[in-house]
C-alpha cells in the first residue's frame with residue numbers, strides 16, 4: 241500500500257499532511273507513506289512517518305501537463321493520493337477528473353462548497369454570515385462596512401482573511417490580497433461573527449459519509465488556528481442532512497466545515513474546506529481515525545483500530561532533526577519587510593493561483609465595464625446639467641440645488657410625519673457640517689432648527705433670521721468666544737458636570753439660558769471625549785445630585801451623538817437602546833423625568849434614507865414608552881443633508897501612461913479642497929467619449945493625484961480612467977458638500 245500525501249507544512253498555520261500521515265501510520269503500520277510538497281521549506285517533510293518524499297519544483301516552474309500525467313500513472317498503478325492543499329485539490333479535480341485512487345472531491349462538488357455562498361450547506365442548520373463581493377462598487381463596499389460597524393473581514397477566494405477596521409485598511413488589504421491571489425474581483429468582505437469556533441471533520445467515498453466528528457476549539461492561535469480542542473459526536477440534526485448532502489455532492493476524501501457559535505447559540509458556517517483539517521490527528525486520538533477509515537473503504541484492507549479515546553487534545557511544539565538530504569536553505573538577504581513572512585505560504589499556493597486564474601482573470605478584465613461602477617443619483621446628474629461649467633475656474637465647488645432642496649424637504653417632512661399630539665419631532669441642521677449660506681437658508685425655508693457649537697455659529701443663525709428658540713447649543717466650547725446670544729434658546733446640552741453646575745448656578749441667579757436644559761451622555765461602549773461619563777459611579781451620583789436641583793419649569797433633556805457612519809448602523813441601534821436604559825436610570829436616581837431626547841447626527845446620507853428613515857418611528861415610540869414624560873424628540877443631521885448637495889469640479893493637468901494605459905492623472909484639485917478623499921470613497925464623474933453625458937468612473941488600476949507637492953495628495957486610487965480623457969478635461973467629485981467643504985483649507989496658492 242502506497243499513499244501520497246501532500247501539504248507538509250507544519251508551522252503556526254499548518255497543512256494537514258503531517259496529521260494525515262500520523263493517523264495513517266497508526267491504521268496501517270506497514271504502508272508506505274510518501275510526502276509531497278512544492279518547497280523544501282515545508283517543515284513537516286522532516287517528520288519520520290514519511291517513508292519517502294516527492295518534492296516538486298515550485299508551481300511557477302512546474303510543467304503542469306507532465307506533472308498531471310505522472311500523478312495519473314501513479315494512480316493507475318494502484319497508489320492512493322490524499323491532497324492537503326485546497327488549490328492542488330481544485331487543480332487535480334479539473335485535470336484528472338474522477339479516479340478510484342484519487343481521494344479528493346469532484347470539481348462539481350468543489351464549486352458547490354466555494355466561499356462565501358457555500359451552496360451545499362443550504363440544508364444544514366447553519367447560517368452564512370453576510371458578505372459582499374469586491375466586484376461591487378467601492379460605494380457599496382463602504383456601505384456594507386458601515387452596516388456592520390467595520391467589524392468585517394476581507395477574505396481571499398481560498399485562503400487568508402484580514403480584519404479591516406477602516407476604509408484605508410480595506411484598500412491596503414485589498415491591494416495585498418489581490419496581489420497574492422491574482423484576483424481583484426473574487427475577494428469578498430464578510431461580517432465578523434463573535435463567538436467560539438467549532439468544526440466538523442469528515443471522510444467520504446463516492447458520496448458515502450464514512451465517519452465524522454465535531455470539534456470545539458478550546459484554544460486558538462492569534463491567526464485563529466486550533467491549538468487545543470475537544471472532539472465529540474456530530475449531533476443528529478446535523479448528521480442526517482450532512483449525510484444526504486455528501487451523497488448529493490458525490491463527495492470523496494476529507495472535508496472540514498468551520499463554524500462560529502454566537503452567544504445566542506446560532507452556528508455560522510464560514511468555510512467548507514475540501515480536505516482534512518490540520519488537527520485531524522486530534523480526531524484519531526479521540527477514537528475516530530478518519531484518514532484510516534477512508535483508506536479502508538478504498539482498499540478493503542481493514543485499518544488497525546485506535547485503542548485510545550481521549551476526547552481532548554493539545555498541540556505542542558517539537559524540535560526534530562532534519563533529513564540530511566534536505567538541508568535548510570541559505571539565509572535570505574535581511575530585509576525589514578520580509579521578516580517572518582517567508583513561511584506564510586511555503587507550499588506555493590499563490591503561485592498556483594496565479595497560473596490557474598491568469599486566463600480567467602484576463603477575460604474578466606475585458607468585460608468588467610459594468611463592474612465596480614457606483615450609482616450616481618439622477619438628481620445629481622440633472623443638477624449638474626443645470627450648472628454652467630464652460631467658463632468655470634477650477635477647482636470649484638458646485639451647489640447642487642435640487643439635491644439640496646430635496647434633502648432638506650425630506651427632513652422637514654419626516655419631522656412633520658412623526659410629530660403627534662404627544663411627541664414633537666424636531667430636526668436641527670448641524671451648522672458646522674457646512675455653514676454656507678445656501679444651507680442655512682434651506683434650513684430656514686423648510687422650518688428646521690439649527691444646531692450650533694459656538695457663539696459664532698449661533699450668531700450666524702441669528703443673523704440668518706433664526707429665533708433663539710430655533711437654536712440648539714451643543715459641544716464643549718459652546719460659550720466661545722464670548723456670550724452673545726439672546727436667551728432663551730430651545731436647548732442647551734451640557735458637555736460636563738462642571739458646565740451643568742455652572743448653568744444651574746446661573747439659573748439660580750435668575751437667568752434663563754434655554755427652555756430645555758440637557759446633558760450629553762458619554763456612552764460606555766464607544767470611546768469618546770464628549771459628554772458626561774455615566775459608567776463611572778461617582779460621576780453618575782454627582783449627575784443625579786445636580787439634576788435634583790433643576791427647577792421644575794425647565795425641561796430635562798438627554799443627548800448623545802455617536803456617528804453611525806463610524807460605529808456602524810447596527811451598533812448605533814444598540815447604542816440607542818442602551819441610551820434609553822441610561823435615561824431611565826437617570827430618571828430613577830434624580831427623581832426628574834426626561835422630557836427631551838436628542839440623538840445627534842452622524843448619519844451617512846444613504847444610511848439616513850435606508851436605515852434611519854424606516855426605523856425611527858418605532859424607535860421614537862420605544863422612547864416614549866421608556867420615558868413617560870417625553871415630549872420632544874430631536875435629530876441633528878449634518879452630512880446626511882448636505883454631503884451629496886455639493887460637488888467639486890477639477891480639471892486634468894496631465895495624463896500619464898504606462899504600457900499604453902492611463903496610470904495616473906494630475907488634476908488641479910487637491911486634498912485641500914477634498915480633505916476627506918482618503919477616508920471614504922467619493923463617487924466621480926467624467927464626460928463620456930462624445931462629451932455629452934457625465935458617467936461614473938469605475939474601479940481600475942489608475943490613480944488621480946492632486947496638484948500639491950505632498951505624498952498624501954491622492955484624490956482617488958484603484959480607479960479606471962477612460963482612454964479619451966485628456967489634459968484640460970473636467971472631472972467631478974461628488975459627495976463633497978459636508979466636511980470636504982467645511983474643513984477645506986487654502987494651500988499652495990501663494
Ligand SMILES: *Cc1c(COP(=O)(O)O)cnc(C)c1O
Nearest residue numbers: 670673841842843876877878879
Ligand atoms: C457635528 C455634529 C452633528 C452633525 O454631524 P454630521 O456627522 O454632520 O451628521 C450633530 N450633532 C453634534 C452635537 C455635532 O457635534
